[in-house]
Amino acid sequence: MTTLLKTTCGRPLIPTKGEGSVFTILTAYASAPPVAVFKLTADFRSDSDSRKPWVLPVVKKVEQMIANDNSLNHEYLPILGLPEFRASSSRIALGDDSPAFKEDRVGGVQSLGGTGALRIGAEFLRRWYNGTNNTATPIYISDPSWENHNAVFMDAGFKDIRAYHYWDAAKRGLDLDGFLKDLENAPEFSIFVLHACAHNPTGTDPTPDEWKKIAEVMKRKSLFPFFDSAYQGFASGNLDKDAWAVRQFVSQGFELFCAQSFSKNFGLYNERVGNLTVVGKDSDNVARVLSQMEKIVRTTWSNPPSQGARIVATTLNTPELFDEWRANVKTMADRVLLMRAELKSRLEALKTPGTWNHIVNQIGMFSYTGLNPKQVEYLIKEKHIYLMASGRINMCGLTTKNLDYVAQSIYEAVTKIH
Numbered sequence: 001m002t003t004l005l006k007t008t009c010g011r012p013l014i015p016t017k018g019e020g021s022v023f024t025i026l027t028a029y030a031s032a033p034p035v036a037v038f039k040l041t042a043d044f045r046s047d048s049d050s051r052k053p054w055v056l057p058v059v060k061k062v063e064q065m066i067a068n069d070n071s072l073n074h075e076y077l078p079i080l081g082l083p084e085f086r087a088s089s090s091r092i093a094l095g096d097d098s099p100a101f102k103e104d105r106v107g108g109v110q111s112l113g114g115t116g117a118l119r120i121g122a123e124f125l126r127r128w129y130n131g132t133n134n135t136a137t138p139i140y141i142s143d144p145s146w147e148n149h150n151a152v153f154m155d156a157g158f159k160d161i162r163a164y165h166y167w168d169a170a171k172r173g174l175d176l177d178g179f180l181k182d183l184e185n186a187p188e189f190s191i192f193v194l195h196a197c198a199h200n201p202t203g204t205d206p207t208p209d210e211w212k213k214i215a216e217v218m219k220r221k222s223l224f225p226f227f228d229s230a231y232q233g234f235a236s237g238n239l240d241k242d243a244w245a246v247r248q249f250v251s252q253g254f255e256l257f258c259a260q261s262f263s264k265n266f267g268l269y270n271e272r273v274g275n276l277t278v279v280g281k282d283s284d285n286v287a288r289v290l291s292q293m294e295k296i297v298r299t300t301w302s303n304p305p306s307q308g309a310r311i312v313a314t315t316l317n318t319p320e321l322f323d324e325w326r327a328n329v330k331t332m333a334d335r336v337l338l339m340r341a342e343l344k345s346r347l348e349a350l351k352t353p354g355t356w357n358h359i360v361n362q363i364g365m366f367s368y369t370g371l372n373p374k375q376v377e378y379l380i381k382e383k384h385i386y387l388m389a390s391g392r393i394n395m396c397g398l399t400t401k402n403l404d405y406v407a408q409s410i411y412e413a414v415t416k417i418h
Helices: 022-027 036-046 057-067 085-094 113-131 147-157 175-184 208-220 245-249 283-300 307-317 319-349 371-385 403-416
Strands: 105-113 139-143 161-165 191-197 224-229 256-261 273-279 365-367 392-394
Touching: 022 085, 022 191, 057 139, 057 208, 057 307, 085 105, 085 273, 105 139, 113 147, 113 224, 113 256, 113 273, 139 283, 147 161, 161 175, 175 208, 191 365, 208 245, 224 245, 245 256, 273 283, 273 307, 283 307, 319 403, 365 371, 365 403
Parallel strands: 139 161, 139 191, 191 224, 224 256
Antiparallel strands: 105 273, 256 273, 365 392
């Protein structure tokens, strides 16, 4: 397969600034709208209603171990990050027996969360994909997708960002035919952003057989997969199952990027722990890619923080801690799966109009409920239940104490607001 992750001695094009006062520029623009999900969080925190996270036990244990380790200091990490973190992160994504490891064609870049991994990958692809500046390379993002996907690639300088079919609203499931058609029609060497598991926001994933069909077209068309893996282990409770798609693509000989986040599966939201796993054609090519990524990191955040990376690396590299972490992750995943089943059961018991099978067919933190914006507004203002205008609900907010209240509120929203 032709290598796509080429680098050359050329330089990316840098647009020159026009003349004008910087103060005029800084005062000429209107305020940007708030980021929807964080605005929702702020509204939730300020809500005085009384019906308003779990720190993983293994994380508490490792934090104490780190605090008691007198050999540690606060010196800078390498630009690409803590080596043992990068290596162990890539291994849980690809699996210990991955052919890419045996062929020495894997590298990693520690990042500021999954968003940082996406941004470093996007910056590299814009500058060096196929060895040239690639602002016109089409970037395909699922419709719908996490809102930051479009923004990250746009801010990285890509000019042609397209949507590919994913969600079938009528059947509340995957639009595989539309997805495959968009793959067939995409120009060769286009870049596709793929959700490794627990698709955000729909919670709907392709089956293994469907992933195989997707991979077959992408390989034939020389399309580049950029996976976003934000929920490994958290989706199903099984690390291997949630990484199946990424590993399938690697087994088929793909070069790819995989942006990993440890916010959810370690509960390290504010530590901003992420990794960009790079799978290249061979070891020399991966080394060249990482050398260019080092330059990008140097001018982006210069050097990553150590605390969260040490927590993850210590856990993943210590057998008994790794086993404990997997049990913690399964506990979280099983609780979400239970909440899905219980919510569906309660909605059906109330004879809530519509079908609700999609709640248990979906997976991960989020569910596309099918509620419309007016029904969402009713839930927020009248019932103090917070969800996105799209009807996306965070299943982690459900508990045995509020399930009946939430189900009754959704029933009222659906029956009263059309």
